[in-house]
Amino acid sequence: MTTLETDSDTRTSWMVCPFCAAMIYAKRYDRGGRVCPDCDGHGALTADQRIDSLIDSGSAQPIEPAETLRDPLGFSDSRSYLERRGEAQRRTGMDDAIRCVRASIGGAPVVLAVMDFRFLGGSLGSAVGEAVTTAAEVALSARVPLVLVTASGGARMQEGILALMQMAKTSQALRDLDDAGVLTISVITDPTYGGVAASYATSTDIIIAEPGARLGFAGPRVIQQTIGETLPAGFQTAEFLLEHGVVDMICHRSALRDRLARLLALAADSSRRVDFVESVPPVRRDPATLPTRDAWQSVRAARELGRPTTLDYLSSAFDEFIELHGDRLSADCPAMITALARLAGAPVLVIGTQKGHTAGELARRNYGMPTPSGYRKSARALRLAAKLGLPVITLVDTAGAYPGITAEEQGQAVAIAESLKLLAGLPVPIVSVITGEGGSGGALALALADRVLVFENAVYSVISPEGCASILWKDASAAPRAAAALRVDSTALLELGVADAVVPEPHGGAHRDPAAAAAQLRRALRHSLAELGPLPVTDLLDRRHYRFRAFGLPTTNHQEK
Incomplete structure (x- = not known):
């Protein structure tokens, strides 16, 4: 770094920026924290x-x-x-x-x-x-x-x-x-x-x-x-x-x-917990109170480009958030968001898949389909939540994990398996919300949780209706029939016990009024975390174990709701 001085009367000093070689007034450089005002080089x-x-x-x-x-x-x-x-x-x-x-x-x-x-x-x-x-x-x-x-x-x-x-x-x-x-x-x-x-x-x-x-x-x-x-x-x-x-x-x-x-x-606030429970739960837990849904219409509604994304909800349903990036190995998957956030003043960790609202954003975000680096990024965030004792919220809207050559080369199946095992034993409350599409193991990798909530127009399935129709009906146009057979809609998911509750959406769907949808999500999350917060870790893990242990057995009541 070169410093030049003018005459001794004014003692005005100038210097050459070590990054762009511009002449800078030295006092201005120092006042700016030694950051060049021309090239932004950090000295x-x-x-x-x-x-x-x-x-x-x-x-x-x-x-x-x-x-x-x-x-x-x-x-x-x-x-x-x-x-x-x-x-x-x-x-x-x-x-x-x-x-x-x-x-x-x-x-x-x-x-x-x-x-x-x-x-x-x-x-x-x-x-x-x-x-x-x-x-x-x-x-x-x-x-x-x-x-x-x-x-x-x-x-x-x-x-x-x-x-x-x-x-x-x-x-x-x-x-x-x-x-x-x-x-x-x-x-x-x-x-x-x-x-x-x-x-x-x-x-x-x-x-x-x-x-x-x-x-x-x-x-x-x-x-x-x-x-x-x-x-x-x-x-x-x-x-x-x-x-x-x-x-x-x-x-x-x-x-x-x-x-x-x-x-x-x-x-510093990591021990602070959400303690607000509404007298009337902001979610629907009784399938009898919900209408019978057209499964294919639910699929179409879940895929609406205007539906709020994870980043939209982080900006509107939470008090603040700081996004964390990277799997610390090789990549930062843009289809997976991880963030430290606050909900009603309490610190939480949020993980969610990210699609987009435009063709450009969808392409950049890999259409919301995480790669192995995405699941390894989320696993790193989960371990941080466990270390700090922060509740975990996952927001799921994905057609599934990315099915590509590079994903297989990098161990997609292993990354999903590791996420499932990590969630199974995570010693903090976990609330998962299917906000749009819940596609197969790519969605489940974020949804092994203490509470699984499903938005009213969301869907959750072992395979896409189109995929099921192509394999079993040999005809992709049979997707509506496959959707009905798979029972992918929110009412059916509640009846099957896969969902613990349904989150109501604004009239016409979340894409019609994203702000109202975010407010509803905030209420549902606060209610769920307030219920889970007082549970000792041993009880929390036992309930989570028995919730998933019961699937496939002749019962739909997997835990106390």
């Missing part, structure tokens, strides 16, 4: 600058980790390690490449560990490993979330194998937080590589990346030399990683404090 912050930008003023309490070996190998290249380290200390005013504090963000308590790339490239040595581990232990003792802000070139070579051991040491500390149900968040800044990337930076519950931040195990130069290929544009950047399922979200520096405050508030 480096010191650990102290980062902490000041995130925490509530005056809330910082320093955390002092134990002393570590200063030069365990007696290492020297052209200069001794002690000399290099001493110079870094004088230049940065830090003992090592990290600063740890207890503080609050938006009033919510937090432990913050922030790396500083200026100190020997933010390399992971014994002091950094001890600081991260100590911060995790403080978070564990206080039962408050841990936020890690990373910036590193990798493990510190001058400390040899002991630097490598810090990866194991810090991973062990984060596992202890997992076992205790303490939320962990990492904020990836540019760059984050090597041992830091392959340990605590990517083993947190939620990974937030700044725009353009690079993250990877091996650096691009090493990769190019190894494989002898040109790397794709944007390789290892935050945007590349979001597309490939590695990070949950990209957050601009100007919005980061608010995003963290909202996440920390959700964690």
